[in-house]
Amino acid sequence: MFLKRVEHMLTRITEFFLVAITVSLLLISFILFVEFLLMSPNLFHLEEVIFADHIKDATKSLKEIISPLLMFVIVVELIIMLIKHQPRIVFDVLLIAIAREIIIAGHNFRDVLLGTISLLILFFIRKFLTLKSIPPGTAVIIDPYITIESLNEMLDVHIPFEEDKYLVDLIERIAEERGIVLKKRKMIDIANVKIEILDVDERGKPVLVRVMKTA
Known part of the structure; x- marks a missing residue:
C-alpha cells in the first residue's frame, strides 16, 4: 500500500x-x-x-x-x-x-x-529508418491519462474518442458497460487494441496499462 x-x-x-x-x-x-x-x-x-x-x-x-x-x-x-x-x-x-x-x-x-x-x-x-506504419503485435506501456487521439497516432490504431478524451475514461466506461472489475492483469479488448491493466490505485483506478495493437 x-x-x-x-x-x-x-x-x-x-x-x-x-x-x-x-x-x-x-x-x-x-x-x-x-x-x-x-x-x-x-x-x-x-x-x-x-x-x-x-x-x-x-x-x-x-x-x-x-x-x-x-x-x-x-x-x-x-x-x-x-x-x-x-x-x-x-x-x-x-x-x-x-x-x-x-x-x-x-x-x-x-x-x-x-x-x-x-x-x-x-x-x-x-x-x-523510422516506421511508416506500426505492425500488429506492437505494445507500449503507458500512463492511461494519455489522450486517445495521441495513442491513435502513436500506435496507428483507431480507438473511438468521441465520448472520451483520455484513455482512462474510456477504460472505465467500457469496464462499467461490460461489468468488468478493473484490477491487475485484467485484459480489455477495445477496437483494434488489447489493453492490459498493470496497476491500479487504492480506488481501483488504472495508473499503468499495456496497450497492444492487434490488427
Whole structure:
C-alpha cells in the first residue's frame, strides 16, 4: 500500500512538472514571437542596406530577425511533443535547431559543412529508418491519462474518442458497460487494441496499462 502511494505521488509530481514545463515553454514562445514582431520592421530597411553595399550589415540584421523566429518554431515543436506524447517530433526539433545554428552561428566553412552533414543524417533517419506504419503485435506501456487521439497516432490504431478524451475514461466506461472489475492483469479488448491493466490505485483506478495493437 505504501509503495502504491509513493508511485501515485511520483506520478502526480511528474504530471505537475510536465504542466510546468509546458507552461514555461508557452511563455518562452510568446516572448520569442514578440521579439520577432519587434525585429520585423528591420526587414523594410534591408533593401536599402543591400543597395548601399552594406552586405555585412544586411546579413547581421537578417540573422537577428530569423533567430527568434526559428527559436519560436523549436519551442512550439517541443510543446507539441510534450502534449501529444510523440517522441518522433524530436527529429523535427533537431533539424530546425541545426538549421538555425548553420544560419545564425555558421561563421566558417567547417561549421557549415558539419551542420549540413548532420542535417542530411537526421533527414535520412527520419525518412528511411523510422516506421511508416506500426505492425500488429506492437505494445507500449503507458500512463492511461494519455489522450486517445495521441495513442491513435502513436500506435496507428483507431480507438473511438468521441465520448472520451483520455484513455482512462474510456477504460472505465467500457469496464462499467461490460461489468468488468478493473484490477491487475485484467485484459480489455477495445477496437483494434488489447489493453492490459498493470496497476491500479487504492480506488481501483488504472495508473499503468499495456496497450497492444492487434490488427
